[in-house]
Amino acid sequence: MIMAGYEYRGERPFRNVYLTGIVRDKLGRKMSKSLGNSPDPLDLIAQYGADGVRVGMLFSSPAGNDLLFDESLCEQGRNFSNKIWNAFRLIKGWPVDEQASMNEVNRSAIHWFESRLSQALEEINDHYSKLRISDALMATYKLVWDDFCAWYLELIKPAYQQPIDPESLKVTIDYFEQLLAILHPFMPFITEELWHLLRERNDDIIVSKWPNKAGYDSDSLNNFNAASQLIADIRAFRQSKSISPKESLRLIIRSEKTPAAIEQFGSAITKLANCEDISIVDSKPADAFALLSGQLECFIPMTMQVDKQAERAKLEEELKYTQGFLRSVMAKLGNERFVSNAKPEVIAIEQKKKTDAEAKIRAIEEALNTL
Amino acid sequence: MEIPKTFQPAQAEQRWYSHWLQKGYFRSVPDEREPYTIVIPPPNVTGVLHMGHMLNNTLQDVMIRRARMLGKNACWVPGTDHASIATEAKVVQMLREKGIRKADLSREEFLRYAWEWKEKYGGIILEQLKKLGASCDWDRTRFTMEEDLSEAVIDVFIDLHRKGYIYRGLRMVNWDPAGLTAISDEEVIHKEVQSKLVYVRYVLVGPDEPFDATDATAVQRKFDAGESITIATVRPETILGDTAVCVHPDDPRYAHLRGKQAIIPMVNRRVPVIFDDYILMEFGTGALKVTPAHDINDYTLGTKHGLEVIDTLNADGTMSEAAGHYVGEDRFVVRKRIVKDLDALGHIVKVEDYTNKVGYSERTDAVIEPRLSMQWFVRMKEFSKPALDAVLNGEVKLHPEKFVNTSRTSLDPAG
Numbered sequence: 001m002i003m004a005g006y007e008y009r010g011e012r013p014f015r016n017v018y019l020t021g022i023v024r025d026k027l028g029r030k031m032s033k034s035l036g037n038s039p040d041p042l043d044l045i046a047q048y049g050a051d052g053v054r055v056g057m058l059f060s061s062p063a064g065n066d067l068l069f070d071e072s073l074c075e076q077g078r079n080f081s082n083k084i085w086n087a088f089r090l091i092k093g094w095p096v097d098e099q100a101s102m103n104e105v106n107r108s109a110i111h112w113f114e115s116r117l118s119q120a121l122e123e124i125n126d127h128y129s130k131l132r133i134s135d136a137l138m139a140t141y142k143l144v145w146d147d148f149c150a151w152y153l154e155l156i157k158p159a160y161q162q163p164i165d166p167e168s169l170k171v172t173i174d175y176f177e178q179l180l181a182i183l184h185p186f187m188p189f190i191t192e193e194l195w196h197l198l199r200e201r202n203d204d205i206i207v208s209k210w211p212n213k214a215g216y217d218s219d220s221l222n223n224f225n226a227a228s229q230l231i232a233d234i235r236a237f238r239q240s241k242s243i244s245p246k247e248s249l250r251l252i253i254r255s256e257k258t259p260a261a262i263e264q265f266g267s268a269i270t271k272l273a274n275c276e277d278i279s280i281v282d283s284k285p286a287d288a289f290a291l292l293s294g295q296l297e298c299f300i301p302m303t304m305q306v307d308k309q310a311e312r313a314k315l316e317e318e319l320k321y322t323q324g325f326l327r328s329v330m331a332k333l334g335n336e337r338f339v340s341n342a343k344p345e346v347i348a349i350e351q352k353k354k355t356d357a358e359a360k361i362r363a364i365e366e367a368l369n370t371l
Numbered sequence: 372m373e374i375p376k377t378f379q380p381a382q383a384e385q386r387w388y389s390h391w392l393q394k395g396y397f398r399s400v401p402d403e404r405e406p407y408t409i410v411i412p413p414p415n416v417t418g419v420l421h422m423g424h425m426l427n428n429t430l431q432d433v434m435i436r437r438a439r440m441l442g443k444n445a446c447w448v449p450g451t452d453h454a455s456i457a458t459e460a461k462v463v464q465m466l467r468e469k470g471i472r473k474a475d476l477s478r479e480e481f482l483r484y485a486w487e488w489k490e491k492y493g494g495i496i497l498e499q500l501k502k503l504g505a506s507c508d509w510d511r512t513r514f515t516m517e518e519d520l521s522e523a524v525i526d527v528f529i530d531l532h533r534k535g536y537i538y539r540g541l542r543m544v545n546w547d548p549a550g551l552t553a554i555s556d557e558e559v560i561h562k563e564v565q566s567k568l569v570y571v572r573y574v575l576v577g578p579d580e581p582f583d584a585t586d587a588t589a590v591q592r593k594f595d596a597g598e599s600i601t602i603a604t605v606r607p608e609t610i611l612g613d614t615a616v617c618v619h620p621d622d623p624r625y626a627h628l629r630g631k632q633a634i635i636p637m638v639n640r641r642v643p644v645i646f647d648d649y650i651l652m653e654f655g656t657g658a659l660k661v662t663p664a665h666d667i668n669d670y671t672l673g674t675k676h677g678l679e680v681i682d683t684l685n686a687d688g689t690m691s692e693a694a695g696h697y698v699g700e701d702r703f704v705v706r707k708r709i710v711k712d713l714d715a716l717g718h719i720v721k722v723e724d725y726t727n728k729v730g731y732s733e734r735t736d737a738v739i740e741p742r743l744s745m746q747w748f749v750r751m752k753e754f755s756k757p758a759l760d761a762v763l764n765g766e767v768k769l770h771p772e773k774f775v776n777t778s779r780t781s782l783d784p785a786g
Contacts, residue, residue, distance in 0.1 A: 002767055003782075004527065006757035014410075018770045020430065023422040031422055032733070041425045042502060049380025050504050054429045057422075069422060085378040092374055128437060131770040133430055185436040188504045193383045197374065206396050206506070210440040 018131055021066035028068060044074050051187035052077035058137045058186065080141065081190050084183070087149050088194050090157070091172055097163035104267040106168040109155035112224045112265075113175060115216035116147050122213070124182065137186055144179055151228060155268055173198060178211045220264065226294050227265035233293040234273040237300065241289075241311070251275045252285050252299040259296060287370065290363070312368065319364045326357040388501060396439075397506045399446035407438035408446045411507065413515060415454035416489055417461050420499040432505050439506075447506060450513035451494050456552060462488045489514070536750045543667045546742035548688030548702075549735035559730040559739050568725035569607045569710055570656065571718050572599040573616060573633040576641070584639035591717060600625070600633055600644070601720050603655030605727055606665070607713070608705040611638055611694040612683035615661040617672060620646040622657050636718045637709075638695050645676045667741050680743065688740060702740075755782045 005013030024030055031038035044053045056074035060067055102110075120143040127136035156172055158164045177198060184191040184205050195205040238245060251273070253262065258280050262269070266278050284290075288299035332338055333350055342350075391397065399408075409431050414424055431447060439445040462485045463473050473481060497512065513520065531537050544553035574593045576582045583589055593599055600616055616633040618625040625644075632641045642661075649672060650659055663673030664682040673680060683694035690697045690705055697705045713719050730739035759782040761767045762775060769775050 002758040002761060003755055006761065007754060008527065012761055012767050014767065016768050016770060017774075018430065018434075019774050020427050023426050038422060041420045041422060042499060045384075045502055046381065049378070050384050050502060051380065053425065054432075054503065057426050057429050058433070067426060081378050081380070089374055089376075131434075133433055181440065184440065185433040188432075188436060188506075189380060189384045189387055190378055192387045193378070204391070204394065204396070206391055206436065206439065208440060209442065210437065 016131065023067045023069050026068050026070040028066075031069075039069075039071065044071070048074040048078040049081055049189070051081050051190050055080055055137065055141075055186055058134050060134070080145070081187065083145060083149060084187075084190060084194070087144075087153060088176065088197065090153060091169070091176060092197075094158060094169065095161070095163040096166055096169055098166055100163060100165035102165050102167050105271050106156055106165070108265055108268055109152055110168070110171050111217070112220050113147070113152045115218075115220050116152075116224070117143070117175065117178065117211075118213035118216040119221060120147070121182065121211060122216075140182055140186065144183065148175070148179060154272060180205060181208055181211055184208075219260065223261040223264045226259070226261035226296065227269055230261070230293040230296055230298070231269055231273045233291060233298075234269075234275075234300075237289070237291055245274060248274045248276045250301050251278045252288060252301065253278065253280050254282065254284060254297045254299065255280055256282060261296070289367070289370075315364055315368050319361065319368070322357055322360050322364065326354065326361065329353045329357060384502070384504070388504065391506065392509075397447070397508050398510055399444055399508050402444060404442065404444035406446065407435070407441075407443040408448065409435055410448045411450060413450045413452040413513075414496045415457055416451040416493040416496075416514065416516075417454060417457045418451075418496045420496055420503075424496070424500075425503065428500055428503060428505055432503070435506055445506075446508050446511075448511045448513070449497060449500070449505075449507035449509060450515070451497065453489075453514065453516035458485060458489070458493075461492070489516075531749060531754070534753075536754055538748055538750065539745055540748060541743045542746045542748075543670050543741045544744045544746065545730065545732075546686070546740045546744070547732040547735055547737055548684075548686065548740055549737035550732060551686055553742075553744060554732055554734065554739070558733040560733050561728045561730050563726060564729050566605040566725045566727050566729075567710075568603050568605055568655070568723045570601050570603050570720035570722070571607065571610065571636070571660075571713060572601040572720055573635065573660075573718075574599050575628065575631050575633055575644070578630060578632055582634070584634045584636075587716070594717065600628070600658050601656045602658045602660040604660055605725060606662075606706065607709050608690070608697075608702055609662045609665045609683065610635060610660060610709065610713075611690075611696060612662045612664050612681040613640075613642060613660045614663060614673065614679040614681060615642045615645050615676065617645045617647050617650055617659045617661050618657060619650040619652045620648055622650075622652050624657060636713055636716060643676075643678075645672075645678075647672060647676070664743055665741055670741075670743070682743060684740060684742070686742075688737070751782075758782055 001013050002017075005011060022030065025035075025037040029035060029037060041053065044056075048056065053074050055077035057067070057069075059073045059076060060069070120139055124136050124139045124143075127133070127139060152175070153172075156164070156168055177195070180191045180195055180198075188206065192205050195201075195208075234249070234251070235245070237243075238249075243249070251269070253259065258266075262278060262280070269275060270278060285299050285301065288301045291298040291300060329350055333347075333354065339347060411431065412427065418424075435445050435447045462481070465488050466473060466476075466484060471484075476484070494514075497507075497509075500507065515521075528537070545556065545559050546552075547554050572594065574582070574584065574590055575598045576593075582593075600618075602616060604610070613635045618628065628644045629646070631644045633644055634641055645661070649668070650657065661669045661672055661678060663670045663678050663680045665684065670680075672678070681693050683691055684702060685691045685699075688702050689699050690702070692698055697708065700708075710719060710722065731737065732739055758767075759779070762769060762778050762782065769778060
C-alpha cells in the first residue's frame, strides 16, 4: 500500500503503521485448528464479556511482540470488570449526611488523588502517543485498581453504616467518571453502562471528552508514597506479630520535626493502619518494636498483648539462621581462590551480603534485649 | 433504582451497541475537525473470527475510540478481502451440493455463483467484529472484488506492465500436492524426519564411447573396473529426472572425470559430469545428482550449466509420463519401489538411516514439493524505492521502530 500510494497518488497513504505480533498459545506454539489450541473468540466473549476479552488480549501484548495467550488473561480481564462494578456499588451504597462537612482524611485523599490522576494521565497519554497500547492499559489498570480502589476508596470510605459528606461524594463521583472515560477505549461496554447508572443523563461516554489535566503536586505524591509505604509496613508488622487489624496501635516516630508525609497524611495513616495517635519524639523510646519504613524511623510500644515466649523463640530461630548464613558468606570471602578469581561485582555482592547479615544480627540482638 | 449485584455483559453489549449504531456515532463525514482514520486490514470474506483478528481489531478500536474522545473526526473503514483461493473452495463446495461441476461452467457463470455465495454467506466476520465492540463506520463497508476495486487492480496491472515492471518466468514454488496449490514460504512447516540415505552408482562413459546400458554384463564390467560414480540421495524417485552429476572442481577423487558422462539408471540417459564449487565435498560421496525440476538448488545449478529440465511429477504428487517408469504411482510408493528395482540391477551400494528436515504444508500437512511453475513477477527496483525511502526517513512511521529493519529487507530488492 505504501508503494501504490507513492506510485499512483504521489503521496504517503498513511503516517503510521502499527505491526502486531502473532497470537500463540501459552506454550509459544502457533495457534491452529489441528493443534486444537485456538479458542473461539465468541465463546470467550460469552464467558468473560467483550470488555474482559479485550483487556485480556492487551494485557500481554507489548507492541510488535508475539502474544502468548492464556485464557486466565480473560479471567483477569473479567475480574477487572467486576472490580470496577464493585467500586461503583460501594460508592452508590454510602448514606449521605447533607449537613456533614469534609474531614481531614478525605481532604488529604482528594488532594493526593487529584495529583495522582493527572500524573497517571500524563503517562497514559504518552504511551498512546507512542502507540504503546498495552503499556497504556497497564498504567490505566494500576490507576484504577491500586490507586483508586485500593487506596483512594479505602481512605474516603466512611466507617460501617456511617454517612459521607456531600462534597466528598461529589468529588469521588467526578473522579470515577473521569476514570470511566479513560477506561472507555479498552472497556467500551461496562463504561457506557456505568456512565448512565452514575447519573441520570442523555449524553453518552463514547462521545464524551477525553479528560484533560495539567500539572500535579509532586510533593504530595512523594509524601503519599511514604505514607502508603508506612501503612503497608505497619500492616506487615501486625501480621508478623499476629496482631489483629482491629486492635489499635500507638505509632512513635523519631524525628527532629514532623516529617512532611506525616504532616500531610497523618490522619490517613491513623485511619488505614488503625493507629490511636502518632507522636513525634527525638529519642528512641523504651519498650518498643523498631520499624524502619523508608526514611521514617518508627516505633510501636509493646502495650498490646504479645506472647513474649513465642516472640523470643521466633527471634532466636531467625538469629540462628542469619548467623549460619553469615558464616557461609565469610567462608566464601575467606577462600583465596574465590576472591582472586571472581569478578569484582560478584565479590561486591558477597560483601554486601556480609554487611546486611551483620546489621540484621545486630537488630535481632537488640530486639531480644528489649524483650 | 436497584443496582444489579454483578455486571451482565451479554445484555449490556447488545443494548449499547445498538444504541451507538442508532445514534450514528460510528459514522464519519469530513468536516473541520482533525481527521483520524484507520483502514481495516480486510479479513477474508470467508473468514471467521480468530484470536489474531481479536488482537488487531481490539487495538484498532482502542485507537479509534480514544481519537473520537479527543475530538478528532474518527473514521474506521471496514471491509473484506475476496481471497480468491479460499473463496473459490467455498463456491466449489456450494456447487457440489447443488450437483454442479465447476468445469461445466463458463467463467461468467462461475463468477455469478461466487457473488451468490458472497451475498449469502460472506462477511460473517464483520458481524462477529460487532460483538467485540468494533466501532467501524459500517456505511463505508467495502469488498475487494467490487467492480471499481477490481477495475483499479486491472488498471494498475496494465500500468505496471506498460512501465515494463511486469514479467513472467518459471520459478520454483512450494507446491502442496494435496491442496493442489502453491503456498508461501510462511506456510511451510519444517519438521525433522527419519529418512533413508540411498547410495546409488551410475556408470561412467567417455563422450563418444558406445555403451549399451541395457546390457547387464556390460554394466557389471563397468562396476568391476571402477568406472562408475556413487551419489547419495534421500529422494531416489527423482533419479528419473536427473540431468547431470556434479562434483567439486577441487576434489582430487573426481579430477579425472572431466569430459565424462554418467548414465542415469533405468532411463539410460547420458548426462554430463559437471564441476561446481557449490558442492560440499564432505557430504555423502562428494558427488551430487542434479534434478533441476525438483530441487531449488539443482534448478539454480541447472540454469547456470544449461541443463535440461525434466519434470517427472504430476501436480498431485504422482509420477508423470516424463518419468518413463511408475507413471501414475505416488511419489512415496515409488521411493521404496525404485530402491528395490535399482538393487536388482546392481546399482545400490548401501542404504543408511538419516535424519533430515522436510517441509510440510500448514494447510494440508502434505509434504511440500518444490515445483516449477509459470509465475507473474513485478520488478521492484524502481517501484519500491519511494516506499523504502519514506520508511527510512520516517515520513511513514513503523511502530515499533524495530520493524524498520525488517522493511529494509522486504522493500529493498538489493537488501
